[in-house]
Every structure is written in C-alpha cells, then in structure tokens.
Amino acid sequence: MNPALTQIGAQMSKLTGVRAIMKDIIETLRAGAGQQFINLSAGNPLILPEVEQLWRDCTAQLLASPEYGEVVCRYGSSQGYTPLVEAIANDFNKRYGLNLSERNILITPGSQTLYFYAVNSFGGYTPSGELKQIVLPLSPDYTGYGGICLVPKALIAYKPTLDIDEAAHRFKYRPDFSQLSITEDTGCVLFSRPCNPTGNVLTDDEVKKIAALAAPYNLPVLIDSAYAPPFPALNFTEMTPVFGDNILHCMSLSKAGLPGERVGIAIGDEKWIEVLECFQANIGLHSSRYGQAIAALAINSGALVEISHTVIRPFYQNKFSVLETSLEQAMPKDLPWFLHRGEGAIFAWLWLEDLPISDWEFYQQLKQVGVIIVPGSTFFPGLEEEWAHKHQCFRISLTGTDEEIATAMQRLAKVAEEAYKGAAVTA
Ligand SMILES: Cc1ncc(COP(=O)(O)O)c(C=O)c1O
Numbered sequence: 001m002n003p004a005l006t007q008i009g010a011q012m013s014k015l016t017g018v019r020a021i022m023k024d025i026i027e028t029l030r031a032g033a034g035q036q037f038i039n040l041s042a043g044n045p046l047i048l049p050e051v052e053q054l055w056r057d058c059t060a061q062l063l064a065s066p067e068y069g070e071v072v073c074r075y076g077s078s079q080g081y082t083p084l085v086e087a088i089a090n091d092f093n094k095r096y097g098l099n100l101s102e103r104n105i106l107i108t109p110g111s112q113t114l115y116f117y118a119v120n121s122f123g124g125y126t127p128s129g130e131l132k133q134i135v136l137p138l139s140p141d142y143t144g145y146g147g148i149c150l151v152p153k154a155l156i157a158y159k160p161t162l163d164i165d166e167a168a169h170r171f172k173y174r175p176d177f178s179q180l181s182i183t184e185d186t187g188c189v190l191f192s193r194p195c196n197p198t199g200n201v202l203t204d205d206e207v208k209k210i211a212a213l214a215a216p217y218n219l220p221v222l223i224d225s226a227y228a229p230p231f232p233a234l235n236f237t238e239m240t241p242v243f244g245d246n247i248l249h250c251m252s253l254s255k256a257g258l259p260g261e262r263v264g265i266a267i268g269d270e271k272w273i274e275v276l277e278c279f280q281a282n283i284g285l286h287s288s289r290y291g292q293a294i295a296a297l298a299i300n301s302g303a304l305v306e307i308s309h310t311v312i313r314p315f316y317q318n319k320f321s322v323l324e325t326s327l328e329q330a331m332p333k334d335l336p337w338f339l340h341r342g343e344g345a346i347f348a349w350l351w352l353e354d355l356p357i358s359d360w361e362f363y364q365q366l367k368q369v370g371v372i373i374v375p376g377s378t379f380f381p382g383l384e385e386e387w388a389h390k391h392q393c394f395r396i397s398l399t400g401t402d403e404e405i406a407t408a409m410q411r412l413a414k415v416a417e418e419a420y421k422g423a424a425v426t427a
Contacts, residue, residue: 051257078105111264122188132187146381157382194344261291330413
C-alpha cells in the first residue's frame, strides 16, 4: 500500500526530469546483460587520474595535520568550514578584484541543495499570498531546477531565440529579451553558465542585461557556475564571471573531481547569504567538513585552479572536438541537423529539426543499436507551452572514450537518416 503523503511529500517523492529517464536507462542496462551499450547519458564526470591524485594528496595532508580531529570529530558553523570560506574570499578578492568578507560566502552540501534553499526562499507564496516566480531566462536549462520548487507553478522558463548557421550545421540559443519579463512578481532569476545541457555560455553583456532587468526589484539573480572558471573552468570560449550587488554567484566542486563530497558555494550580498544560511541550519546544520577541508587546501595552494585549466578543461574540450568531427563525417549534409556551439560544460546538444519521430522514440531506436543518449524534452523545466523543438533535441555526454564517441555518432547518423526517411532502423 502506498504511504499517505502530504502535498510536499507527494511532490518530492516523484523523480523529475532526467532522473526519471535514468531509471529507464538503468533498467535497459540491467535487462541487456551481455549487450554492450555505449552509454553517453551520464552527468557524472569521469575520474581523471591527475584530479584524483590532487584529492588524494590533500587528504594525506589533512590526515597528517593536527586539524584532522577538528574537521571530522566536531560540529561546525552553518556558514561553512572557516578555512574554506577564507580561502574562497582571498582567492576571489585577488583574482577578480572583489572585496568579499566571510559574510558573503556560504558552503552547502552540493549546489543542488543551494538551489533548493534559494528557490524556496525567494520563489513561491509570500506571507500575504502573492506568488513570486522563479524565472529561468533561457530554456532549455539544467533539468535539476524542475524538482526543487515546493510550489512548482512558480517556475517560469522563457523560450530562446535561435541563432542558426545553416551551412555549418551549428546553432546557438540566445535569451529573447523581447519576451523575458522580470517584474514585481519575480522572486529570483536562475540560469546555468556554462549551461547543462546545451554547452551554451551567455555572453557577459547578456548576463549584465538580465541582472539590470532584475536590479529595480531587489531580487537575486543566481548564476549557476557549476562549470565556470576559475574551477572547474569548463568553458571553451572566453567568459568572465559576472559579479554585482544583485548577483548570487553559485559554484560547485562536483565537476572539479569532488562530486562525492558534495560541496556547493554561494557568493553574494550578506542579506541573501544570511537567509540561505538559516535555511541550511534548519535543514541539515551544515555541510560535511572533510570535503570542505581538502577543498581549502587545494584552493590555497593554487592546485585546483591549475589542474582545472591544464587537465579538466582540455580533456572535455578534446572530447567535444572528437564528437564534432565524428558527427560532421557521419551525418548526411542534406539533413537538417544542428549541433549547439560547444562553449563549455561536459555535454553536446544536438537538434534534429523537423524530426519525424519524437525525441523519446529516437532515444528508443538508438538504444536498439547499442547507444544511449538523453532525450532533450526533459531539459525544459518551467516551459509548459508546446514547442516542437522540445522534442527534437538530445543531450550527449562527453564522458565516453574517443572511440565510443566516434562509434556512437556513426550509429546516431544512421538512425537519424532512417528516421527522416520514415523507416525504423533495427539492430
Ligand atoms: C548546471 C548544474 N547545476 C547544478 C548541478 C548540481 O551539482 P552539485 O549538487 O553536485 O553541486 C549540476 C550537476 O550536474 C549541474 O549540471
């Protein structure tokens, strides 16, 4: 018998977005025992030996230090482990000419949790019953934003404009400022930069324009910088982190090799940091301190920034080139396929314009030939309106070997060719 649940219980116990698809993928892998799949669905970064070694070295340093007991045998402050908070303030002040004090920084157990605190503090119903919206200015965006709002109807996403280069089979999303509406009904604004799933990087000007639209309403603009510089620096195009009075700069150490330790970082005005810190104190007291302690060592020594630029970024940038080249070689020139410009993150985003079958059907057909990618329709949280484009896109993870990526793109090209002809490909 199903347990009796509250409204919040019912909502939070449902898997949303890509996590619902992951269940299907895990079942496929289990049922297909013996069948070799090229699985390019994962959002999980690969273990890069140099990165693993960095965290191993920092752990050895922590174990040998008198601080060890203080880190793991004691509770700490809800704001975060002081040496990490100080390391971030010092690093960012030097690097970006800021004037941060420790009151501007909060450490959370992963950045997903940080977004949960933020969207439910600033979006949803006010004490007087008004609904404050959580605005995603450019859809598609991170699927995880779909599961974090306790008032789901508060989440509103805006369709982008498409900048298409027909001849090159490339495209890029841009915010549609003629539609984007930030008003007194908005509670906060949220977007990822670089973007999961598309690899898009909003330009500095676009970010400043969004922040300026929000400024008159004194609401925070959360910039999800899980892939941004200075670490993990998974930007393949020039970008500068944008700071400002109404910006909450949000980071994660997950793509810098530490997803298991759950370290998220918020940087911003202390009036917002304080709200989020209290939310955190109520929910879980504070983040685990082991991950924070080794992060402090890696930031203070400069090793984390160094390894991000010399190992993490080139690794995924090269994977994107392999994917791009393989698609160019395999895809028929006369098909309307468009790869999103690879500006960052660990994914490629493919749009098959006017695809005669849905993204879900295409995903199923691709599984038949041993390739798993993610149907794109799960990456439009908050965009309720029907839009054919939502069912014509796919996220391809850059987490395979070069050979796997090349083979997968050849098989994908074949399935696409057949799909446009109107026939299904069989294994
Ligand atoms: C854009 C983006 N934001 C946030 C997260 C959540 O990361 P974490 O909670 O591990 O910091 C992810 C994870 O894949 C992501 O891609």
